[in-house]
Amino acid sequence: MSYLRQLNYKIIPNESFAIIHNCSGCSSKSRYINTNRFRVNANGNKLDVWLIYQCEKCKHTYNISIYERQKVSKISQTEYQLFIENDMDLAMDFGRSMQFFTRNKLEIESDSISYSFFDEREEELKADIEIMDHSSITLSNPYGLKLRPEKLASDLLKCSRSQIKKMLENQNLIINQSNKSIQIQINKSESLSG
Secondary structure, X not given: OOOOEEEEEEEEEOOOOOEEEEEOXXXXXXXXEEEEEEXXXXXXXXXXXXXXXXXXXXXXXXXXXXXXXXXXXXXXXXXXXXXXXXXXXXXXHXXXXXXXXXXXXXXXXXXXXXXXXXXXXXXXXXXXXXXXXXXXXXXXXXXXXXXXXXXXXXXXXOOOHHHHHHHHHOOOEEEEEOOOEEEEEEOOOHHHOX
């Protein structure tokens, strides 16, 4: 079956990921958040750079390694300057990078991830999507968020999860998921009303 309408959106986290980490100040596992600040330490021609996270409860800090004992010549002058200036966009980029947290073997608090949908022009989707029969929606997931496809469909289509479940059972909605994208195919839209 060919679909009459093809929509493409990106799933973008609204903020940096929080992590769960042992806190020496709280003597337990705690939730740490991004301070949007870097720590830079130079020793001769070697450079260390960390992104600073902070315990929400006691404000104890935890430095997450970006570069360790890296030759200064391997880091661009522009990037180095952004670290020195505590550039918020760069801190947000690192704070939303699954690879960064995986490399540092850190546990992301996935239950608290909030996200928005953006269209191809990088504009946030504010209004409800006008759903038509035989629509196909592709959600790219460039940040590799671990989200249930049914929850994404519910959030995107502005309907309850029980409605999504019923539509899936009746094959009015088909969801296919791969590593970096989710395909939602709508066969009949009348199921969304009521």
